Amino acid sequence: RKEVEQDPGPFNVPEGATVAFNCTYSNxxxxxxxxxxxxxxxxxxxLMSVYSSGNEDGRFTAQLNRASQYISLLIxxxxxxxxxxxxCVVTGYSGGGADGLTFGKGTHLIIQP
Amino acid sequence: xxAVSQTPKYLVTQMxxxxxIKCEQNLGHDTMYWxxxxxxxxxxxxxxxxxxxxxxxxxxxxxxxxxxxxxxxLNLHINSLELGDSAVYFCASSRGRGLFFGSGxxxxxx
Numbered sequence: 001r002k003e004v005e006q007d008p009g010p011f012n013v014p015e016g017a018t019v020a021f022n023c024t025y026s027n028x029x030x031x032x033x034x035x036x037x038x039x040x041x042x043x044x045x046x047l048m049s050v051y052s053s054g055n056e057d058g059r060f061t062a063q064l065n066r067a068s069q070y071i072s073l074l075i076x077x078x079x080x081x082x083x084x085x086x087x088c089v090v091t092g093y094s095g096g097g098a099d100g101l102t103f104g105k106g107t108h109l110i111i112q113p
Numbered sequence: 114x115x116a117v118s119q120t121p122k123y124l125v126t127q128m129x130x131x132x133x134i135k136c137e138q139n140l141g142h143d144t145m146y147w148x149x150x151x152x153x154x155x156x157x158x159x160x161x162x163x164x165x166x167x168x169x170x171x172x173x174x175x176x177x178x179x180x181x182x183x184x185x186x187l188n189l190h191i192n193s194l195e196l197g198d199s200a201v202y203f204c205a206s207s208r209g210r211g212l213f214f215g216s217g218x219x220x221x222x223x
Contacts (some may be wrong), residue, residue, distance in 0.1 A: 032210060043203055044156065068118035085154065089212075101212065103156040 003027060004090050006104040013078055014112050020074040020106045023088030031063055033071045036087040038106065047073075075109075080106055083111045114141050118216035126194055127223055133190045133218050134218045136204030144168070145187040146212070147179060148203040156203070171178045194222045 006023045013019045017081050025033075033050035048055065050062040061074040070091075075082055088104035118210035119136040126132055138145060146169075147159040165181040176192045187204060199222045204215040 034211060036212075043216050044212075045214070046211045049210060056165070087156065101158065105155050 003007055004088055004101045006084055006086075006095065006107045008108060010108040010110050012110050012112055015080055017078050018074065018076045019078055021086065021109075022070050022072045023090075023107075024068075024070045025088075025090045025102075026069070027090070028066075028069060030069075030090045031083060032091040033062075034089040035042040035060075035071075035073050036061055036089055036103075038085045040084075044103075047086070055084050071099055078111045080111050080113060083109060085109070096112050116214040117204055117206055117213050119202075119218055121218060122216065123219050123221075125221045125223065128194055128196060130194050131190070131192045132220070133146070133188055134202055134204075134220075135186070135188045136186075137186050137214055138206040138213070139185065140206055140213060141207070142206035142213070145181065145182060145184070146185065146205040146207075147189050148205060148214075150201045150203060150217075160187075160189075161204050171221040172221060191220075194220075196222050198222050 010112050011019060035047040036044040037043040037047045045105050048057050048062050051062045052064055054063045059076045063072045085106040087106045090102050117138045124132055144163045146161045148156050149159055150156045158171055159173050160179045160180045164184050178190045180188045199208045199218045199220055201219050207214045
């Protein structure tokens with residue numbers, strides 16, 4: 001089983017719709033979880049951290065399910081500018097720092113007008 | 114003003130050559146990294162340095178040698194370039210949670 005798995009997509013979604021995708025991880029001792037966004041030919045940028053209680057940032061909601069070992073990202077009222085690749089990132093058992101970060105291969109999202 | 118800057122942005126070279134990519138961060142972070150993103154867009158860590166000391170060294174050919182003269186700089190030197198080295202190389206830094214990436218260096222080996 002791969003360490004961090006994501007559905008590569010692409011997810012084609014009409015503007016204004018709600019879209020959600022998941023990411024599963026294999027290391028039950030993983031400490032920290034993040035979603036990154038990567039636009040075409042650009043560097044990845046931190047979108048949001050994922051907390052155990054779930055967290056929301058505007059139209060974006062992240063959830064963590066430790067029992068089933070997955071995290072999710074929900075985007076409401078999707079905009080054309082949300083089109084990007086969303087990378088799931090999980091850290092290993094290394095003291096809470098950024099060491100041992102493992103990236104998923106990303107989910108490609110295309111918002112259509 | 115750029116937080117993590119790497120140069121050059123594009124690097125086109127012949128097989129067998131030696132090349133370097135430079136990276137600097139002005140965020141005061143203790144940890145710096147090199148990542149490789151291949152044609153399938155998979156982002157994989159190569160090296161991690163913490164305060165100039167090597168922390169992570171993934172399975173990378175020894176043709177790749179990182180150098181950290183101080184904690185704000187982490188350069189990557191590549192000897193005897195091969196076709197399979199063609200990829201985008203990202204430098205990154207962190208202090209605890211989250212990574213800040215440079216804009217990437219697209220390396221094309223002909």
